[in-house]
Amino acid sequence: MDKASATNTLSDVQGNLGSHAVLRWLTLSVLLLGVTFWASWSVIVVLLAKSNANLTPSQLMSLVAIAGASGALSRLLGTLVVNQLGRWMPAVIATIMLLVSIDSFVQFSDTNITYPVLALLAALSGIGCTMFAPAFDLTRQYKGSLNLPLSMSVVIGMTIFSLFLAQLAVPLLATWQPDGMESSLVLQRSSGNFFARVDAGEPILLNSFSCVWAVLFTFTAIVSVGAALFVPKKQSLPKVTIRKLLTQNGHVWYCSILYNMTFGSFIGFAMALPLLLEFVFGYSTLILVWMGPFVALLARPFGRWLAGIFGGALVTQISLLLMMVFGAVAGRYMYFAQHGPTEIYFEPFFISMLGLIFTSALGNGSVVVTMRKVFPRTYTHRVLIWAGTIAMLGAVYLPLRFAWALKSQSTDTVYIDFIVFYVIGLLLNGFIYLRRHGQFYNP
Structure with a gap:
């Protein structure tokens, strides 16, 4: 030439x-x-x-x-x-x-x-x-x-x-x-x-x-x-259809459920929390609510980094366990706020919610690491699109659930739903990805 x-x-x-x-x-x-x-x-x-x-x-x-x-x-x-x-x-x-x-x-x-x-x-x-x-x-x-x-x-x-x-x-x-x-x-x-x-x-x-x-x-x-x-x-470009993946690879469903528990929880609580704080506590919370997405921005790369060292499934398991704890604490203080002087319970409730958002973003970073090891790179982006779409349902279910709970002044019961959900995720992640003889043990 x-x-x-x-x-x-x-x-x-x-x-x-x-x-x-x-x-x-x-x-x-x-x-x-x-x-x-x-x-x-x-x-x-x-x-x-x-x-x-x-x-x-x-x-x-x-x-x-x-x-x-x-x-x-x-x-x-x-x-x-x-x-x-x-x-x-x-x-x-x-x-x-x-x-x-x-x-x-x-x-x-x-x-x-x-x-x-x-x-x-x-x-x-x-x-x-x-x-x-x-x-x-x-x-x-x-x-x-x-x-x-x-x-x-x-x-x-x-x-x-x-x-x-x-x-x-x-x-x-x-x-x-x-x-x-x-x-x-x-x-x-x-x-x-x-x-x-x-x-x-x-x-x-x-x-x-x-x-x-x-x-x-x-x-x-x-x-x-x-x-x-x-x-x-x-x-x-070569096309990878999600329909083929859904029918032939059960891990698409498993990872989508875990992705929904982590990212779906974050997106749902981040969207509903500002209005929830307004109705239950009545504070000028718009000065504070940005902290939820901010701590999530910090937590997600931290979760990915931890998953690279200890394994995606292990970090996800710990994150789900912490989400259960923070969810239970938030529900407890929400109950107290609805049946007592709300102002004294605002700070512990808000801190527990930040903890729930932080750990859900932490778990989301680790779930993505798991997905990268379970699926070839050609498939991963398609699976993430599907899992992310499923996770967006958190922004639908949570507001609807809180809307229903606000009518009966029982918003604390919403956290019971999610604790049960996280227990299911804990069992699912532990059985599929943390069994020593599983296909993708601690990936």
Whole structure:
């Protein structure tokens, strides 16, 4: 090969790598923005509860469940359309989310927003979760591919970071008072954000968050369209169908159950906890709730590191045991708070909930290590998409269960459900992955 040909080939390769790098970052950007928009409902309902919106506790908790169901269904939908949309998927989803955020801005600016409208907005909020499928596809390594594989842990961790970002940004933007923006929603109880406390009587601008995200979606949509036009079409890639895995490999089901117990617990409690604290304790908890996703961000890589040393199944077993302990303690203090002076039980309850979230994220990191050793890399990303979709049901079941329990003032009984669930997981993980003569002993 002459020097000119070698230079041209190198230039083509660099250009191809550069264009795919742009598409990679756009995929992750739309995922981050979309999941944050979805997770914002964990805080929006708290601000509605503090306002003059006149919504019942069960209605507000059901809005969290509707948003959770939207995220779960959209994540599943993403696995069905990712091959059809290909490199156009970031542009399509960013454009749809732009329209959703504009609609949210218009509706939250209305002087008489109703529960059916809020339910529709919550149902549309999860569309951005469809981006999990293309994001996980970035983690695959193909022969002859120019793409450098992305760590699966980064994609999973982005969900946790999105919750952290939402629970920081929404209170800040909703209590910010820019000129020219008005709202009929007014705080009837004091609230706040990470930086300041906001007194009762101040307006709540839920449309400000939608406005900021509309601007961000506009930018990503424009750039995504340009990237889709210039990025070369991907080569034909081998398909791994989850249906084949589900019928031929029982470990897909075992790992999905463990993934649901760990990540599903985190996502469910992180979405429901802000509103639960508001109803049971009545504190300005928006200053504190971001701590849940924050400790999860720290715990998950720590769990992965421990699993690399001691084995994924062993760390998962210890995590499930600790989740049972923290769940029992949280349920105990919740019972006391409902039958006594709530203020003295807030701190121990909140600390036990942080412990439950920390250990669930710790266990999730170790479950992923187990999955990597049980399945070949070609299959792992597909199994993670399936397991992650199942885990999103935690954001549906937990709010619905708390909504039911709030009616009877028996929210402590919810923790009994989860302790039983964790006992099942403890037995399942111990029998399948910790038996000395098992197929995947302490992987």
